[in-house]
Structure formats: structure tokens, C-alpha cells
Amino acid sequence: MAATREAGEAAWTEGEGRQFCSLHPVPRRIFPAGVTPMRERLINLFGNKWVTGTVLHYTFFDRDTDGENVVLDNGQTAFVPWRGSEGEKQVVRSAFEVWAQQGIGVRFEEVSEREEAEIRIGFMRGDGAWSWLGREILDHASPNERTMNFGWNIAAPGELDTAIHEIGHTLGFPHEHQNPKAGIEWDEEAVYQDLARPPNEWDRDKTWWNIIRKLDPGEVEGTTWDADSVMHYPFKRGLIRKPEAFFVNGLQPAGGLSEKDRNWVRTLYPPTDDASAPLLRPAQSVLVELAPGQQRDFRVAPQETRFYDFRTFGASDSVMVLFENDNGQLRYRTGDDDSGEDLNASFRIKLFKGRQYVLRIRMYHSDRRDQTAVMMW
Template sequence: MKENLKICHDRLLPLDLVRPQQTIRLGTGPVQAVFVFRKMWINGSTLRVRFMGGTAAQQAIAKEQALWWLPHANLKFEFNNAPDAEIRIAFNSSDGAWSYMGTDCLSIPRDQPTMNLGFLDGGTAAHEFGHTIGLAHEHQNPSGGIEWNEEVVLRDLSGPPNNWTPDQIRHNVLEKYAVNQIKGTEFDPDSIMLYFFPDTWVKSGHGTKENNALSALDKVFIASEQAYPHAAVQAIELGVNAAPVSTSIGKPGEEDLFKFTVKKSGRYIIQTDGQTDVVMKLFGPNSQTGLIAEDDDGGFGLNSKIAVELIPGQYFAQVRHYNKAQGTGSYSIRVNRT
């Protein structure tokens, strides 16, 4: 086995840790439970980055590899060390490499990191920034076809340098995402989101290689309509206390963006209507990354409803189907001040 094998581990919000999970595992074992949603930023977002320590050389590597994504993804990174930056990076060598996924970063207190680069081997920083923009581990792709020698994996990862518990090993390596929980491609053996795994860990006797650069498929997917295409982002205007706007999720994976202006502080209700199972996020004020609230079935039936106190400013509501892989359907959306 490769010495000192280092593997990134996922960071989940406490709320996700207690939710029923929905993953599949290859083989004849029982279906396991993992709650993993792709938590995409609004397309075209600017994400600010603050370094919480690290040497000039470490920071330079992190910045260089983060920028690998930007020719392909319609996102921007500003390395301005803003106190309220969406992405905050620590370099604690005793805490491994990890990142919260996508918009989960917004739920972390501002004095705490959303990413740790405890080692910077190869393309580690690019891998962690992949998580930050919403990408999952490629070896947990349900199209992967990897059949693990579980006993060997459990034995090796329970020792140094990872020292993981069996539950951590199952979550970070052995379990597969359910097909209806992710947007993605067929398994990509060249992906930056895939780690090196030794031959002894895999039943076929053929492990995976170490990938230290974005693959061709990484670049194509992150630029696709399912992720962050460079097409202009058009937000539909909503009037406060105006007639509902009727629209639809026309194809799987589509995410609709709406904006409205609050002129007077007060309690506002943003809600959808119809038979389509949608999820809504609210961002603002005057920010497409400042997550205020998220709702799934808070309205009537399968509709979303957010009731919140708002101050003057511009707000953005992002709506997607609950089933990202297959869901489509019509709905309407409205904003009322109560």
C-alpha cells in the first residue's frame, strides 16, 4: 500500500448528520443512509476567500489551484481576506484535508474555517475547492462500479494518518450516492475528485491512480448547464403583493432565479404554488451568496414557503425541483408583505 495514504473527508452540517441518508452500496449489502445533496451556488456568483493562517507559499498554492476551475465554471473567487468571506481556509496540519460542500459554507460561524488544507500534496487544493463549489467524491459516483475489499479498507483507514472510525470510513469511501441525489456524469477515472486507492482495496485488483489536475470531463461538466454555464444569468422580476408569476422546471437539473426589491422593513412571505415538488432558497440583501433561508415542503402540499423579516434591499429566490436528476413541472411563485 502507498505509504501515508491521505484522503479527504467530507464535512457535513449537524442538521445533515441526523437526517435519514439515502445512499446505495454495490453488492448484496443493505441500502445504507447518507443525505447528500449537491449544494450549488447561484450561477455567476462571486465567492470571497479569507486565509486563516498558512505561509505565503501555502496560500499561493491554494490560490493557484482554486483558479484552475474558473476558465470553465461561471464563478469568481476574490482573495480579499474579507471578514465575512464565504470561503475561509485554515492550514492545520493535524486536521487533514476537508471542505464543507457548496452553500453549506454559509452556515459556518465566521470565525471558523470552511476548508482545511492540512496537506497540499498534488492537486489537493483544487480537489477541496471542487467540494466548495459543490462537487462530490468521484469514487462515490453510483456509476463508478468500484467493488471494495471492505475488510482491507476498514483496516487500513482505521490507522494513521487518517485514524477514522468505521462510520467515517463508510461515509467517506465505501458508500455510494443515490442516483436521484446528484447531478453528474459517468464515472471518470481521471477526475480531480478521485483519490488514489491501492490495488488491495479493490476486488478487481486494479485500484485508481492519483489525479493531480482537472480532467477533460471535470472541465466539461463544471461548464455544463447542470453546473455553472457561462450563459448570462437572467433573474425574473417579482413584484411585492403582485400577481403570482407562472413558470416551470422545463428540464431536469434546471434552477430558476427570481429577484424582488424590499422598500420597507417588515415580514415577507415568498411561496410557490402548484403540484410540482420544489425547493427554494432565499439570498440577500443585495447578495447572491448571503443565504437567508431554505425550504422544501413548508407550503401547501409539496410547495415551498419562506416567511421572514426583511430589511430594504434586493433579494434573490432560487427554485429547483426536489428530484434534480429527473424532476420537471409547472409552478407559480409570489411575494407578499404581511
């Protein structure tokens, strides 16, 4: 996580260790032989991102029974709670607000019932700071499973960026220091040794996954590296061989969202206006005409209660998601992602007369923009 300059720079100057975020390793996606490199790159870039207009609900673990038993160095076990202080919760709320203030088309809403939350936040000491990346959290849907954790006191001065960083992961943003366009040449053994010491105490596999490993070019946006990104770790002197300036001085992000962070999240998640979305009618084929990363929304107002089929048509990779308008709140109902497959996104669902729905389609890749369509029947 990027520390603020006031707090983080002082820690490095004094030579103190800094605790880092650690993402969970996930297997690299293997595509069928017929998937072209360009198609693979676009799927990797957009595949874990949310559709614009999504409302992400978050909650905090707060029951006395929330936690787990861990084995101590002496072989005994101890119960470690997942609950955090009110001050820590407020820091996380403030971090959500930092992202929301960018005017993006993703909203964050705190809920008390964990069954309603996509983002479930714990404060388990000693378990590090982490989040699943973007829509990976949907693979961890148990209401009693964390999707984000803060393993130290983030109510301490200078820790707001820790929470902003983890929410960035939830939005689908990887670590910027692993950007292959950065041209970073590590002193790998120095990095392994430094991260093996307190306060991180990482093994070599965790250090490789979160620092040394270069991301696939298809996983990162743009053509330049952003050393000031909130998704960038700070590094002390002696860990980076090249660029040489960072070997001598270390690398300290400026703190908070960088200009590139702001521009990218606004580009990826532009605001939506569901009221102006066209109405999708049964047995009506509509061209979507989307470039990679673009999205189109439709209103759905069934005139009878029955099962309906939804499907995209054309040589494309897309994700299609249906929400129901529940007293002004959009609730996820179903969705399908056909990326990397010789299929089209489709689902069948029972809709009810008099209720209002919103269908969202986000394009990863299309062979012909003018030949991709959607239809319900």
C-alpha cells in the same frame, strides 16, 4: 484528493502512503412518507448545491490566536495553530482560479474579514484535509469556525489537486470513488488496514464513511463513473478486487479536472446575466416553468421602503434566495428551501426604495412545470 500524475504516481510506485481527504459524517436525511423516490433523488442531487450567481467569499485564518489546544499521546496539551504559509495560501488561490476558469456562474472572492466569508480556511497540522459539502457550510456560520482545512504542507509539489478537490466539495461534489455506478469491489480488510497506518491513521468508521460506503444513487450525477475525476482518490494495487485491472495496477486519476468534471460543473453552474433578468413586480404572479436543476432569476426594484413577502406556488421543491446589489457586489440577504416538505418557499423581508435586488429560484422537483409560480407582495 487526486494527486497529479507526475507526483502521485511516483509515490505509489515507491509504496509510500498518501494522505486523503476525509469528509465529516452527517446524518442521512429522512423524508416524509409521501415523498416519492424520484422526488427524493432529485432533492439529494441538488439540495446541497448553490444557486447559480452566488459569490462565495473565502478567507484564511491568520491571527496568532487562531488554533486550538489538542491532547498529545503523552497526555499533555499543545496549541496547534490554524495559520498557513503564504505559499500554501497561494496554492489555494490558484485552485479557486482553476474552478473559476471553467466559466461557471459561481464566483470566488477573497476577503480579509472572516465575518464576510462563507468559506473559512485553516491549515491545522494533523487534522487532515476536509471541507463541508456544498451548502452544509451555512450550518457552520460562526466566523471563528473553519469550513475547510489542509492538514499538511500543500505548498509541496503535486499538491494543487488537494486544494482543487476540497473546493470541489465546497461546490457540492462528493467523492467519485464512492459512486455506486463504479462497480468497485473492495478488499475491505486491506483498505481498513492500509488507512489505519500512517500517514492517515484512520479508524474503521472514518475509512467506511470516506471509502467503503457507497453513495445513494440520488447523490451522484449521470450514468457513468469517472475514474479520472479530481474528486477521486488514487489507490495503490491490492485494495480493489474488481475491476481486476485496478487490483493489479492500482488506480491513478490523470490529475486536474477531468472532462466530466468540467462538463458537470458548467451544467450545474451556468453563467448568469442579471441585467437581462425580468423585473418581478408586486402582486404579479409569474410562472417559472423549470425542469429539475434549472434556475430562474428576477430583478427586484422596490418603489417604496416596507416589508415584502415572497413565495413560490405549486407542488414543487425549490430553493429561493434574495441578494442585494451592494455597489456591484451581490450580498446574500435571505432565503428558504422547501424541499421535502408540503410547503412552498417563502420569506418576509424589509426592502428599501432605490436599492436593487436579485431573486434566484432553483428547482429540485415539480409535479407540473406549468403550474409553479412566484409572487411578491
